[in-house]
Amino acid sequence: MxxxxxxxxxxxxxxxxxxxxxxxxxxxxxxxxxxxxxxxLLLAPGGIHPVLGVIAILCIAVGAxxxxxxxMWYDADIDAVMSRTANRPIPAGRVTRSDALTxxxxxxxxSVATLGLATNWLAAGLLAFTIFFYAVIYTMWLKRSTPQNIxxxxxxxxxxxxxxxxxxxxxxxxxxxxxxxIIFLWTPPHFWALAxxxxxxxxxxxxxxxxxxxxxxxxxxxxxxxxxxxxxxxVLPLAIGMSGVIYGAVAAxxxxxxxxxALRLLRTAEPVAMKRVARSLFxxxxxxxFVIFLALMTDHVARAMGWV
Amino acid sequence: xxxxxxxxxxxxxTEEARRRRRRNAVALALVLAxxxxxxxxxxxxxxxxxxxxxxx
Numbered sequence: 494m495x496x497x498x499x500x501x502x503x504x505x506x507x508x509x510x511x512x513x514x515x516x517x518x519x520x521x522x523x524x525x526x527x528x529x530x531x532x533x534l535l536l537a538p539g540g541i542h543p544v545l546g547v548i549a550i551l552c553i554a555v556g557a558x559x560x561x562x563x564x565m566w567y568d569a570d571i572d573a574v575m576s577r578t579a580n581r582p583i584p585a586g587r588v589t590r591s592d593a594l595t596x597x598x599x600x601x602x603x604s605v606a607t608l609g610l611a612t613n614w615l616a617a618g619l620l621a622f623t624i625f626f627y628a629v630i631y632t633m634w635l636k637r638s639t640p641q642n643i644x645x646x647x648x649x650x651x652x653x654x655x656x657x658x659x660x661x662x663x664x665x666x667x668x669x670x671x672x673x674x675i676i677f678l679w680t681p682p683h684f685w686a687l688a689x690x691x692x693x694x695x696x697x698x699x700x701x702x703x704x705x706x707x708x709x710x711x712x713x714x715x716x717x718x719x720x721x722x723x724x725x726x727x728v729l730p731l732a733i734g735m736s737g738v739i740y741g742a743v744a745a746x747x748x749x750x751x752x753x754x755a756l757r758l759l760r761t762a763e764p765v766a767m768k769r770v771a772r773s774l775f776x777x778x779x780x781x782x783f784v785i786f787l788a789l790m791t792d793h794v795a796r797a798m799g800w801v
Numbered sequence: 802x803x804x805x806x807x808x809x810x811x812x813x814x815t816e817e818a819r820r821r822r823r824r825n826a827v828a829l830a831l832v833l834a835x836x837x838x839x840x841x842x843x844x845x846x847x848x849x850x851x852x853x854x855x856x857x
Contacts, residue, residue, distance in 0.1 A: 508821070548842070
């Protein structure tokens with residue numbers, strides 16, 4: 494007689510908590526997406542009804558969550574072998590893969606359709622492209638096949654402020670492209686710093702991150718190169734007249750600190766110390782992006798109020 | 802040839818599983834209620850008074 498193990502199915506059906514479904518939406522990534530999208534929406538010229546603005550931000554957040562769930566659905570096998578991700582709902586056995594897929598698709602479709610109805614279809618199209626880029630181009634293709642995965646995949650994280658901006662204006666101009674460029678260039682040094690001190694994890698999962706493929710020294714050089722490009726890109730809001738002195742001062746000080754940290758990483762060869770500096774750079778770069786976008790917003794408000 | 806065995810009856814839910822299921826159902830109900838509110842607000846704020854403008 495064939496033995497049917499009902500207990501496994503049962504454990505999953507009764508085991509998922511609301512928190513597990515929330516975790517599938519990657520709330521930490523979502524918070525950065527929401528933050529940058531709000532800044533994009535508020536910096537855009539013209540106006541949007543506050544209620545429609547809140548709905549637009551909600552749609553961008555849910556869209557990002559949907560792409561996060563699709564990422565966890567597809568990546569469950571590699572998440573299971575990395576210490577950082579082993580306790581995610583699918584590898585831990587609390588949520589089934591098909592549930593994650595359903596949640597991801599539902600969130601994606603609903604967020605895009607609602608954003609289109611609330612604002613305009615260019616913004617909705619951009620959001621759909623962002624989800625497609627993250628779930629298909631990055632997760633299914635680039636992540637497992639090239640050490641440049643982070644560079645190209647970073648575009649997915651760079652779109653939200655552009656979506657927020659376009660939700661207000663309905664067209665793409667130079668300013669939202671500058672916001673896109675800043676996050677796009679921020680992604681490689683941020684994630685390569687993580688990859689440097691989590692090299693063993695990525696190696697075990699078979700993900701071709703740059704330190705595993707090109708070596709630590711080459712990664713450190715590329716971190717410096719991208720940090721220089723990133724700090725260079727933060728001058729652009731000043732160059733196109735989007736921001737003024739407040740932003741300029743913050744960008745100069747925080748950018749200089751980022752460059753110094755990247756150079757310190759380049760010079761540190763001893764493995765334990767190198768991992769510590771890499772970790773510092775990872776943590777610092779997270780707050781760096783936050784500070785840059787906050788400065789853009791503060792500068793915008795200060796100029797609108799005639800304080801500077 | 803042996804007949805297929807009758808499917809096993811599902812195991813009874815534990816108190817913990819029942820509680821989780823109830824919480825999940827409440828969360829889903831809240832999400833649906835939020836969707837209704839969002840689409841209501843969307844219609845009113847997008848169309849404004851024109852929502853009543855329906856010439857026959």
